[in-house]
Amino acid sequence: MKRIFFLSMAMLLCAAGLSIAAVRLWPPETPKDDAGTVLTVLTDGELRETTMADYLIGVVAAEMPASFEPEALKAQAVAARTYILDRAAHPVEAHRDAAVCADPGCCCAHVTDDEMRENWGRDYRKNLRRIRTAVRETDGQVLTYEGAPIRAVFHSSSGGQTEASAALWGAVPYLVSVSSPETAETVPGFETTVTVSAQDAQKALEVELSDDPAQWLGETVRDGADRVETIMIGGKTLSGAEARSLFSLRSTNFTAEVVDGNLVFHVIGSGHGVGMSQYGANVMAQQGSGYQEILAHYYPGTALEQDDANSPQNK
Numbered sequence: 651m652k653r654i655f656f657l658s659m660a661m662l663l664c665a666a667g668l669s670i671a672a673v674r675l676w677p678p679e680t681p682k683d684d685a686g687t688v689l690t691v692l693t694d695g696e697l698r699e700t701t702m703a704d705y706l707i708g709v710v711a712a713e714m715p716a717s718f719e720p721e722a723l724k725a726q727a728v729a730a731r732t733y734i735l736d737r738a739a740h741p742v743e744a745h746r747d748a749a750v751c752a753d754p755g756c757c758c759a760h761v762t763d764d765e766m767r768e769n770w771g772r773d774y775r776k777n778l779r780r781i782r783t784a785v786r787e788t789d790g791q792v793l794t795y796e797g798a799p800i801r802a803v804f805h806s807s808s809g810g811q812t813e814a815s816a817a818l819w820g821a822v823p824y825l826v827s828v829s830s831p832e833t834a835e836t837v838p839g840f841e842t843t844v845t846v847s848a849q850d851a852q853k854a855l856e857v858e859l860s861d862d863p864a865q866w867l868g869e870t871v872r873d874g875a876d877r878v879e880t881i882m883i884g885g886k887t888l889s890g891a892e893a894r895s896l897f898s899l900r901s902t903n904f905t906a907e908v909v910d911g912n913l914v915f916h917v918i919g920s921g922h923g924v925g926m927s928q929y930g931a932n933v934m935a936q937q938g939s940g941y942q943e944i945l946a947h948y949y950p951g952t953a954l955e956q957d958d959a960n961s962p963q964n965k
């Protein structure tokens with residue numbers, strides 16, 4: 651029996667490039683807990699078989715600080731589990747035989763037990779207990795839309811508002827722009843500044859900048875989430891994502907100015923900005939939200955489904 655916490659609504663998600671030959675992990679014939687969900691993963695260049703129970707701990711440990719609130723860690727566990735199941739159902743070109751790899755630029759980050767010991771040192775046992783608890787207390791729980799696991803992307807921090815998928819990867823009904831409560835007080839390195847010399851800017855842009863620095867910057871168009879949709883630099887129009895990549899900015903939530911003959915970018919938050927903000931989830935948890943509420947906020951219109959036998963109250 652599956653329990654539906656939040657009713658899903660409307661429209662079929664049609665992601666481009668879905669593979670019909672994908673391994674069907676969802677819907678499972680019988681609801682599966684993490685120990686019963688077998689995954690093929692790509693780590694250190696090798697395919698190996700593992701279970702969701704084992705692999706997910708390393709993902710949550712890699713993707714969110716163990717010091718975060720228990721409810722934020724649970725939201726992260728559900729989001730990462732869901733992300734992995736969606737990937738398993740729709741393998742990416744880079745590794746068609748594996749559900750996920752451990753490259754955060756491709757799938758999601760993952761650390762091994764040895765890496766956790768090294769990273770955490772004397773806090774290893776305490777931190778591992780926190781992560782294990784978050785995974786165990788959400789055992790088997792998955793976010794769905796129209797009955798299938800959603801593309802549960804997440805990012806480090808936004809600035810008041812998350813980004814809509816439409817701005818980057820095409821519209822997805824549950825990846826819309828929502829408010830996010832993190833601020834400079836709650837996120838280390840929330841505001842960053844990147845200074846680019848005229849010479850480096852010319853090289854990156856492949857343009858000749860005018861002798862008059864006042865001419866370097868043209869119009870900036872901001873999108874519905876107040877991020878940069880396009881910016882004109884040196885007569886060239888770049889998308890926010892292109893500018894982010896070109897000048898190694900932490901996000902597309904930035905402003906630009908010319909100071910002393912340099913291009914200076916003031917950036918807020920970190921990451922693509924779509925889906926759950928991890929710092930935002932932590933602030934929501936600090937303010938009393940449970941993980942279900944956090945997930946419903948960042949992935950509106952989705953359902954949180956679970957096998958009743960695995961719900962915490964039945965354990």
Ligand SMILES: [Zn+2]
Nearest residue numbers: 750751756757
């Ligand atoms: Zn990958």
